[in-house]
Amino acid sequence: MQSTSLERARAIPRPTREAMLQRTPSVQKFWDQNTSLFQEAWTQWEANTGQEAVLDSSLYDPQLREAIAQAWQDLSKEGAVRDLWTEVFPGVYEAQFFDPARLSVLREYLERVADAGIPLRPPYGISLNRGGAMLDPRSEGYLAAPNFQAFYRDLMDAYMRPISRLLFPDIVGYDTQTFGFSIQWQADADRSLRAHTDASSVTLNLNLNLPGETFSGSGVKFFDRETRQVTELSFAAGKALIHHGSVPHESMPITEGERTNFVLWLYGDKGQVPRFGAPVHVLDAKERWSIPTIPKDGFAPF
Numbered sequence: 001m002q003s004t005s006l007e008r009a010r011a012i013p014r015p016t017r018e019a020m021l022q023r024t025p026s027v028q029k030f031w032d033q034n035t036s037l038f039q040e041a042w043t044q045w046e047a048n049t050g051q052e053a054v055l056d057s058s059l060y061d062p063q064l065r066e067a068i069a070q071a072w073q074d075l076s077k078e079g080a081v082r083d084l085w086t087e088v089f090p091g092v093y094e095a096q097f098f099d100p101a102r103l104s105v106l107r108e109y110l111e112r113v114a115d116a117g118i119p120l121r122p123p124y125g126i127s128l129n130r131g132g133a134m135l136d137p138r139s140e141g142y143l144a145a146p147n148f149q150a151f152y153r154d155l156m157d158a159y160m161r162p163i164s165r166l167l168f169p170d171i172v173g174y175d176t177q178t179f180g181f182s183i184q185w186q187a188d189a190d191r192s193l194r195a196h197t198d199a200s201s202v203t204l205n206l207n208l209n210l211p212g213e214t215f216s217g218s219g220v221k222f223f224d225r226e227t228r229q230v231t232e233l234s235f236a237a238g239k240a241l242i243h244h245g246s247v248p249h250e251s252m253p254i255t256e257g258e259r260t261n262f263v264l265w266l267y268g269d270k271g272q273v274p275r276f277g278a279p280v281h282v283l284d285a286k287e288r289w290s291i292p293t294i295p296k297d298g299f300a301p302f
Helices: 005-011 017-022 025-033 035-048 062-073 103-114 146-167
Strands: 086-089 092-096 177-186 193-196 202-207 220-223 230-233 239-244 249-251 254-256 258-267
Touching: 005 035, 017 025, 025 035, 035 146, 062 092, 062 146, 086 230, 146 177, 146 202, 146 239, 146 258
Parallel strands: none
Antiparallel strands: 086 092, 092 239, 177 258, 193 249, 202 239, 202 258, 220 230, 220 249
C-alpha cells in the first residue's frame, strides 16, 4: 500500500539539533530535497484535521479590523488606522493587533502544527524549541499549510505594509519583500536575545500570549542612539510593537512561564533597507494602500 506524503514526512529521519545549530551542508540538503514533500504533507494535514478554515480576519482586534477594512474601501479614512498606534518610545509604536478573546484559536492552531509530526525549520540562532518556525515561503522548512499561508499573506499585505507606510514613510520601496518567524520563549530553554538590530526596514513583533497566560521577565529593551534613552517595554495579550529594524533592541531574560510571538519583517529586494538620512518619498494614499507587484526574490536573511 502506497504511503501518503503526510506519512512519509512524518517518518523521514531528521537532522540532529547539533547539525541544525551548526547549519551543516547536510541540513540545507535535507530541506532542499524535501520541499515538495513537506508542502504536500502540510496540505494533507490541514485537510485531514479540518484546519482549512480556522484562521480568518476574526482574529484581529475589532477596532483595527474595521479601520483597516474602511481604509481599503475609502482612502480618506486611513487616519483611523494611524490613530490606533501610540508612540511608546522614539520610533516605536504599540497597538492592540489581535483580539484577546480570539487568540486561543490561533494558539490552538499553532499547537496542532507543533504536534503534526512534519519537520519545521526553526529560526536558527534564536530559538530551537517546539514553538519556533519559519513562516514565509522564502524560508526552507516553512509552515506551508495553505490556510496559514493565506492568513499570513493577508496579514502582511492588508495590515503590516500599509500600517508601516503610514508610520514610517521612508521605508516605501524597501517594503516589497516579506519575512517572518515564530518564537516561543521558555524559562528553561532559550531565554533571551542580546542587543541587536534587525535586517529589516520594519519589524512587527506580535505577542500571542492568551489573557491570564502570565510570564515573568522577557520584556524588550529599546535604545535611542541620539538621546541614549533606554526603555524596557512589556507585552500584553495580542499587543504589537512596530519599529524600524535599525532601532537597537534586546529581549530580556524570561524567568518564568512562556512568551509566544510572531516576528515579521518587511524589506526591499535582496534585503535592501532605507539608508539613514535618505530622502523620504512622499506617497499619496492610493500608493500606501497598494500591494507590490514585484515577484518574491527568494532572498532570506537567515
